[in-house]
Amino acid sequence: MKRLLALVEREYWEHKGALRTTPLVIGGIYIALLLMSIFTTAHVDNELYTFKEAVRLAGEQSPEIRAIVVEQALLGSSVLFTITMSFVVFFYLLGALYDDRKDRSILFWKSLPASDLLTIASKLLTAMVLAPFAFLVTLILTQVLMAIIGSVMVLSVDGNPWTLFLSLANPFKAWALIGASWLAAAIWALPMYGWLLLVSSFAPRVPLLFALLPPLVISVLQGWIEFLRTFTLENNLSSVIKDWMFNTPAILTAEVGEGEAGVALGVPLTGDFDHAVTLANMLDRLLSLQMLVGLVLAAVFLAVTLLLRRRATES
Amino acid sequence: MNPIISARGLTKRYGRTLAVDHIDLEIPPGRIVGLIGPNGAGKTTALKAILGLATYDGELSVLGKNPSSQRAALMEDVCFIADVAVLPRWIRVDQLIEITEKLHPGFNRKRCMESLAQTKVTTGQKVKQLSKGMVAQLHLALVMAIDAKLLVLDEPTLGLDIIYRKEFYTNLLTDYFDEDRTILITTHQVEEVEHILTDLVFIQEGKIALEATMEVVQERYVELMAKPEKALEARALHPLYERELFGRHIFLYENVDRQTLQGLGELHTPSVADLFVATMKRGVS
Numbered sequence: 180m181k182r183l184l185a186l187v188e189r190e191y192w193e194h195k196g197a198l199r200t201t202p203l204v205i206g207g208i209y210i211a212l213l214l215m216s217i218f219t220t221a222h223v224d225n226e227l228y229t230f231k232e233a234v235r236l237a238g239e240q241s242p243e244i245r246a247i248v249v250e251q252a253l254l255g256s257s258v259l260f261t262i263t264m265s266f267v268v269f270f271y272l273l274g275a276l277y278d279d280r281k282d283r284s285i286l287f288w289k290s291l292p293a294s295d296l297l298t299i300a301s302k303l304l305t306a307m308v309l310a311p312f313a314f315l316v317t318l319i320l321t322q323v324l325m326a327i328i329g330s331v332m333v334l335s336v337d338g339n340p341w342t343l344f345l346s347l348a349n350p351f352k353a354w355a356l357i358g359a360s361w362l363a364a365a366i367w368a369l370p371m372y373g374w375l376l377l378v379s380s381f382a383p384r385v386p387l388l389f390a391l392l393p394p395l396v397i398s399v400l401q402g403w404i405e406f407l408r409t410f411t412l413e414n415n416l417s418s419v420i421k422d423w424m425f426n427t428p429a430i431l432t433a434e435v436g437e438g439e440a441g442v443a444l445g446v447p448l449t450g451d452f453d454h455a456v457t458l459a460n461m462l463d464r465l466l467s468l469q470m471l472v473g474l475v476l477a478a479v480f481l482a483v484t485l486l487l488r489r490r491a492t493e494s
Numbered sequence: 495m496n497p498i499i500s501a502r503g504l505t506k507r508y509g510r511t512l513a514v515d516h517i518d519l520e521i522p523p524g525r526i527v528g529l530i531g532p533n534g535a536g537k538t539t540a541l542k543a544i545l546g547l548a549t550y551d552g553e554l555s556v557l558g559k560n561p562s563s564q565r566a567a568l569m570e571d572v573c574f575i576a577d578v579a580v581l582p583r584w585i586r587v588d589q590l591i592e593i594t595e596k597l598h599p600g601f602n603r604k605r606c607m608e609s610l611a612q613t614k615v616t617t618g619q620k621v622k623q624l625s626k627g628m629v630a631q632l633h634l635a636l637v638m639a640i641d642a643k644l645l646v647l648d649e650p651t652l653g654l655d656i657i658y659r660k661e662f663y664t665n666l667l668t669d670y671f672d673e674d675r676t677i678l679i680t681t682h683q684v685e686e687v688e689h690i691l692t693d694l695v696f697i698q699e700g701k702i703a704l705e706a707t708m709e710v711v712q713e714r715y716v717e718l719m720a721k722p723e724k725a726l727e728a729r730a731l732h733p734l735y736e737r738e739l740f741g742r743h744i745f746l747y748e749n750v751d752r753q754t755l756q757g758l759g760e761l762h763t764p765s766v767a768d769l770f771v772a773t774m775k776r777g778v779s
Contacts, residue, residue, distance in 0.1 A: 183598035192589050193582075284582035287633075289547060290574045291597045294566035489565075493546050 182293055186301035194305075197267045198313045203360055204264050205314075206321035206440065213325055217332060227336055234338045245348040247440070247468075253315060253353035254442040254456055255433030255494065256325075261361070262431070268306045272375035273386045276484070277441075280491055281384075281469055297487045299376065311361035319354055328348075356456060357430060358472045360444065364429035365459040370473040372421075372478030378485040394420060422449050428461040461463040496558065498523050498644050499544060500677045504553035506700075513539040515700035516552065520692070523643070523674040528687055530770055537680045540697070541648050541659035544678075545574055557643055570599060572638045574646035577653075581629055583622040587615060594636055600615050606639035609669070627658040629662045634662060638670050645670070651686070657694045658687075659686055690764040696773050704775050712763050716752060718745045720759040728758050735772030746772045 191198055220230055237245065237489065249408055276299070281286040288298070330340035365372075382389040398417035405415065425431075425448040433442045447454040452464055464470060499521040504512040514536045522528055531537045542548040544556055546565030554561060559568045583591065587610075610617075613631040621629060627692065630651065637645065652661040666694040667690050671677060678689055683697045694711055696704040700704075706714070725743045731754070733745035746764055747755065755761055 182597055189589075189593050192586075193584055224674060279582065282583060286547075286574075286576040286580040289545075289565070289583060290569060290572075290576075291594065292566050292569035292599075293597050294704050297566070489548060490547075492542065 181319070183301055183304070186293060186297060187304050188192070190301060190305040191309060194271060197271055198305075201263060202314045203315035204340040205260055206317045206324075208259070209321050210324055210328075213328055218329070225290070229333070231336045234264065234333055234336055234343065238338070238343055242307055242347060242410065245344060251345050251433060251440050251442050253322060253348060253350055254357065254430055256322065257357045257430050258432065260314050260318050261364075261429045264310055264361070265429075268310050268372075268377065271310070272302070272306050272372055273379050273390055276376060276379040276488055277382055277386045278485055284491060289492075295485055299485055299488060303372065303481075307362070307365040311358065311365060315358050315361065317353065318357065322350065322354075358476075359458060360456070360461060362427045363465055364427045365428050366465055367423075367470065367473070369477035370480065371408060371486070373477035376486070377480045377484045380484045380491060423469075425449075426452055428466065430456055430466050485488060496523075497521055498525075500555045501544075501552065502554075502654055504540065504554050505551040506536070506543060506548065507551070507689070511698050514543070514550070515703055517697075517700070519695070519702065521676060521678065523676050525692045526671065526679070526690055527693040527695060527767070528684070529678060529697060530684060531680075531767070532774060533698045536700040537697055538648060539580045539645060541576075541678070543572075545572065545646060560624060562721075569678075569715065571643045572646065573640050573642040573644070574648065575633055575650045576639060576648040577650065579626070579629065579653075581621045581633055584600065584620065586618065586620050588617040590621070590632070590636070591617070598640055598737050600641035601636075602639045602641065603687075604639075609635035609638055609665075615617040615681075617766070618766065622700060623734040627654050630658060630662060631653055634665060638665070644673060645675065645677045645749050646678065647681075649681055650679070651681070651683065659683070663687065663690060684767045684770060685765070691766070694766065694769075696770060698774055704769075711766075711769065715756065715764050715767065715769055716747050716750065716760040718755050718759050719762065720745060724758040728755075731755070735768075735775055 221227060224230060279288055286453075312476075326345065330345065333340040333343055378390045394416055398415060400452050401415035401417075425446045427445045429444065430442055431445050433440065434446075442456050443454040444452075444456055445454055453460045497520045499519060501517055501519040502605050504514055504519070505512065517540065527535050536622070539548065542552040543554060544559035544561060546563075546568055547716040549562060556568060557571050561568055585593075591603065591606055594606075595603055610632070613634075613635070615624060615626060615628050615632050621632070624632065634650075638669050652664050654662070663686060666677070679691075681687055681696075691708060694704060695702060715734075718728060718733075719739075720743045722742065729742065731745075731747065731750055733747050735746040737744050747770060752761060
């Protein structure tokens, strides 16, 4: 366990840019956009008249409606973090067992008494737990900072931020929900993570190509066979992957449906799952037959990865 | 005493070529063994098998362990430096020390810092900021702070200038080596290591061409710088190898009576480099 944690810490050192700087930049973008909108308002508005009106009108809404809006804002503003994090994790895993082969430092790492199983576990743990944790910490910091800025603005027009929005929604619940959705999404994405590590363990160069080419070729071939036989191949690989991605239990959209604003897990493309943001709906995915198949696939990918890593030296 | 490395019929195939061809080898503790061979002879392949980095056929035991299946456990007692440039470039020196300390039960931080204090390396630097020689010093400082039973060096001084190379081997010998430790070195720069070796292993085309202690080598082989008029006579005694230097003929003999040779010219102990060339020319016996 001590060694595993040491290896995860090593991953953090190596990928500080991706795991620390990147979420800070995303948070910075949110803060910058907020400040820019404030300055714009202050610039064009006569003594913040419109802003005062907005605060007054918001205050006239029932607390229940305001609570929903605040909650949606807390959950919905995670979207940019979620999407960025998925790119970070994708490229992290693709390089995880490749970079050290390329620069030959694998010969140093393999001279230390850490097993290959432990090494792979540390990479997976970094992708599934450390990355979501790092992004969540930054998201919380961002939202707290935005709440402070908003409160100062409301105070400046003699409003009461506490009764207007601060006291209405429980941010801890929202943060727990976002964190849970990222963990659930990481489990959901295990077959992809396994595949990426597998590619990373053998690709002689350009792992991105090796990661994308096989599924692409299979999808094209399936489309072609479908065309030739003129029967409908419903589950061709590309649509399986697409559905899989959009069924992810991570919060991916703030959508408007039937006159109500709502935040949804994934972008509802299929009717397979309920897309409302609840723990039950996250679990629904994790306990599905699809997930079981996905876990078996991930186990196969990871087992092959381990075999390849054992034999890997510099490429 | 149990051998540190024991191989029987060690074989490695790459497709149809035999990189290592049924090698039998036994290395006892407390030796400094030079594994010497031309490019492509199978040195690195043999080392990779010993370090658990490659599959192989045949029997191989390192410190009583099977390197193929017990690499991680084996690495608690084995250190290796595979040429100079394998330390990760992104890492900071203090991070490198920290991770080694956390992963290696036999690592002594104090010793490492003492070794580093004698170099220009500082803990705040990243490996990529260090010169090639400093990286080698850093790696050696790490390795020398680990209480290992076997140290494997694969071309450890490749590309370093002569000052670093001299220092490297001096440090190794004075600060590290003792009778419980075994060092296995491969290198092309034979002249640099020959005075520290206790054993020689020549490898050629995947087979062992010579395996002997330095004492045996000095007993068995002799070099004769023949008087010009005795060259024909000397040649008749079946030398292993003959070369010419400044018009004088130099012969290398194996197991030839020294008394007979004495009358033909001056006798010397052959250098490892000359012995190596002679053995390679003769081919695998």
